[in-house]
Amino acid sequence: MDGLVRRFGEFTAVDGIGFSVEPGELFGFLGPNGAGKTTTISILCTLLNPTAGTARVAGYDVVRQRDRVRASIGLVFQEITLDDYLTAAENLRFHAVMYGVPAAELPGRMEPLLDMVGLRERADQQVRFFSGGMKRRLEIARGLLHTPRVLFLDEPTIGLDPQTRTHIWDYVDELRGREQTTMFLTTHYMDEAERCDRIAIIDRGRIVAIDTPDALKASVGADTVTLATNDDARAAEELRSAFSVEVEHRKGALELRVPDGEAFVPRIFDVLTVGVTSINVRRPSLDDVFLKYTGRDIRDAEAGASEQFASNAMIRAWRRG
């Protein structure tokens, strides 16, 4: 059972996407509207068949071993998929039955999950009386109920208040530590993307970049080091001659761009003969990364209904083609 590698191998479904995700990894999927995020997830969840290529989830082929895949994954969709006329507990129980959670284990699993999402008091209330945020929290609890090995989260915290988001993320981290659950996330919150072990940026059905958030940011270019000294003119002179870098005077401080800012800072102190009053290293943000690879600002890509439509249109287009 150990040594299990989750491989989402080569598939041409969207446009020749191929990558693999390690067990226990938190993998993020970023992309503008209609880029193919939801489509890719639908294929991985066996809701859509790939036109060409193969994909394996939790070691199972998404086409030939569909039920095995389904039993191993949890899903939290963008849209609500609860039964309004059932209570929260009934929705969870229904899910547990379909995923073969033993009835004896159910209360022990349900209660901590309901606690996590703050719905314990509401367990026996019908879902139609819930607010949008409560419904989403219940969906997340449901997605985790059968302790899936891979959890797909398609914009999971959209429309949630910051407190609930933090809550959910704490639990997600805990779960990852304890159960080695692999998480596959699409999001447009940069702070959530930052939490990922690795991020894939997808655009027009292709993966344009895939790496750790830090490496992606490094790929954008240099870090910005800002420093204030007792004698800026002299410091600038010393830095120029020592590192042959360009030093700009900006807003009463010195600014220079270097590839690895954090490693560069100690070297500054070896060179400078003047006192440094403050120093700051700013790395490129994921916004910069996104802009570089897609040519668009992440704000344009904010998920909305349009992504769903766009990817549905794409699906239809393949089927016709």
Add this chain to the structure above:
Amino acid sequence: MAAPTVPAPAPGPPSAEALHAAAVARNVRTVQMVWRRELIRLQRMPSRIISGLAQPLLFLLVMGAGLGSLIGDQGAGGVDYQVFLFPGILAMSVITSSLFGAVGIVWDREFGFLREMLVAPVSRTSLVLGKALGGGMVSVVQGVVLIVLAPLVGVDLTVGRVLALLGAMLLLAFALTSFGIVLASRMQRMESFQMVMALVLQPMIFLSGAVFPLENLPGWLAVLTRLNPATYGVDLCRRAVLPEATRLTIGDWVVPVWFDALVVLGMGSLFLAVAVRVFSRTE
């Protein structure tokens, strides 16, 4: 109490048989759960029962009395018209609520719950079977409320007759719910379902012998009614409570009860199979 000292089974991949057994158990429980969901939903929406009663009551009491007085002592199918109408209206109620029950799938699609079911590691057959049984059960529950009216319109009921009637209604409900699932699974939106209701439901009821006897009809009408599977369901219900009523014939052949049951069951199984297939393809 000493703890049992059975050693924990060695961790390892479960055997193929164990996985298979687990899958079977999961599917069986899923059928029950989908079934129960239908009943829970009915319980949470009692208005469905009341609105489901309005039409049959109008037919039975108002049309039954009105047309009954027109027809007079001559009666219909060998009995008083209102008595004749009673099992027909029961069947009509079952047919209507079964088809409407299947609307649920279109709703599920709109509100996403269908997706939750479709991504679960359970077979399409379990989901469809649960839905057909649950939906059928719901429409029988609605029909049972009408049985209470029997004495009011002069139908004598015995325990045996009620049981036979329940059996007939269950069979009919199962068949029509399966049919409804097939229709619903092809439909993307609520509006198209309304259209099918008008194009399918009403002709089906009017051509079934629910509201008029099927003897001495013009040739074309006689053919259409015998081609309508609902006719046999209606006949089944009528035989259950009115053994004295005139029997359904095809040409000179008097249709036996087992034939009625066979047609309804066959229709149900056929549509169930089609529903499973169609469902597997909607992904």
